[in-house]
Amino acid sequence: MTFLRALATAFIAVSAALALVPISHTPSGLPIYEAPSGSRVLQNGTDMVVYAPNGTRLHVFENVVGARTSTPTGTGPLRVRQTETVGQVFTTFGANDTLQAFNGTFVVPSAPATFDSQLMYLSQGVTTLDDNGVPASFLGAALQYGGSSIQGGSFYTGFAFIEWLPNGGYLSVTLTGSTGQLNVSDTVGISITYQGIDSFPGEAPYYLYNVAFTGPDADRFAQMEVGQQVLPTVVGFRAEEEGVSGPSDYPSGPLVFKDIQMQLTNGVPENVEWEVEGAAATGIGFEVVNGGSGDVEIKFVFPDDS
Ligand SMILES: *[C@@H]1O[C@H](CO)[C@@H](O)[C@H](O)[C@H]1NC(C)=O
Numbered sequence: 190m191t192f193l194r195a196l197a198t199a200f201i202a203v204s205a206a207l208a209l210v211p212i213s214h215t216p217s218g219l220p221i222y223e224a225p226s227g228s229r230v231l232q233n234g235t236d237m238v239v240y241a242p243n244g245t246r247l248h249v250f251e252n253v254v255g256a257r258t259s260t261p262t263g264t265g266p267l268r269v270r271q272t273e274t275v276g277q278v279f280t281t282f283g284a285n286d287t288l289q290a291f292n293g294t295f296v297v298p299s300a301p302a303t304f305d306s307q308l309m310y311l312s313q314g315v316t317t318l319d320d321n322g323v324p325a326s327f328l329g330a331a332l333q334y335g336g337s338s339i340q341g342g343s344f345y346t347g348f349a350f351i352e353w354l355p356n357g358g359y360l361s362v363t364l365t366g367s368t369g370q371l372n373v374s375d376t377v378g379i380s381i382t383y384q385g386i387d388s389f390p391g392e393a394p395y396y397l398y399n400v401a402f403t404g405p406d407a408d409r410f411a412q413m414e415v416g417q418q419v420l421p422t423v424v425g426f427r428a429e430e431e432g433v434s435g436p437s438d439y440p441s442g443p444l445v446f447k448d449i450q451m452q453l454t455n456g457v458p459e460n461v462e463w464e465v466e467g468a469a470a471t472g473i474g475f476e477v478v479n480g481g482s483g484d485v486e487i488k489f490v491f492p493d494d495s
Pocket residue numbers: 233234238389392
């Protein structure tokens with residue numbers, strides 16, 4: 190802790206945005222930080238404080254929350270080429286709705302025919318917005334293809350994370366002793382569930398959400414809790430890709446999210462409309478096979494399957 194605090198202090202001088210050294214980077218240079226499975230990431234004012242499962246304070250991400258309303262001076266060293274491409278299918282709830290659960294399952298599709306150091310996060314999760322309605326964070330779990338130096342390679346893995354948008358990087362959790370490998374045709378569940386309200390003394394309350402993989406292999410995957418002072422108002426499915434150079438770099442079968450359970454604290458949401466965004470930027474087709482809030486099915490169609 191002393192070591193990490195010292196590091197944090199050293200880095201504040203350089204970057205007000207993120208105080209710790211990233212463990213890895215995506216191909217375009219987005220930092221990926223790592224914490225042990227079971228960690229809690231809690232908002233305290235404009236900071237996000239990371240606690241290990243045993244309560245030890247591991248990291249403080251300084252001024253990552255609310256930074257959107259000011260000029261991004263603190264992001265100097267972390268400014269990256271924006272070559273990451275994002276597409277998503279999502280729905281938005283009312284500002285006063287509290288998401289209770291957002292669960293779903295998918296079957297791991299056939300692997301890409303070629304491995305070109307591409308990195309893909311195909312995820313399910315929840316987004317918070319800032320005061321201006323601009324996406325501020327995405328908390329979720331992904332089917333990852335490709336590798337960072339934390340994990341992965343020319344195979345699939347499971348990746349649970351929070352991402353600071355648009356390009357503040359990722360904080361992921363990892364489980365000691367597990368590669369997190371996923372094999373083609375494995376059935377995998379993802380769950381984002383509300384854990385209640387808590388707060389630091391004298392600070393505004395935060396809303397705590399757990400993100401985890403579920404199903405028979407859940408024990409092999411990392412999970413974490415994140416408490417932010419705003420409720421997530423957007424839920425959906427997201428594809429983030431980097432370094433994709435042709436159709437054969439994509440999975441060679443579609444990825445279908447189904448068994449989707451969406452619940453607010455006061456019941457199942459009504460009049461749910463799914464929207465698609467960013468499809469043109471990626472090579473992926475985003476299909477709402479079944480909309481609404483019951484029996485929802487969302488399909489990612491990759492160029493090679495057509
Ligand atoms: C929360 O933030 C306040 C104000 O910056 C600070 O005084 C306090 O020590 C922080 N608490 C924790 C637990 O980080």
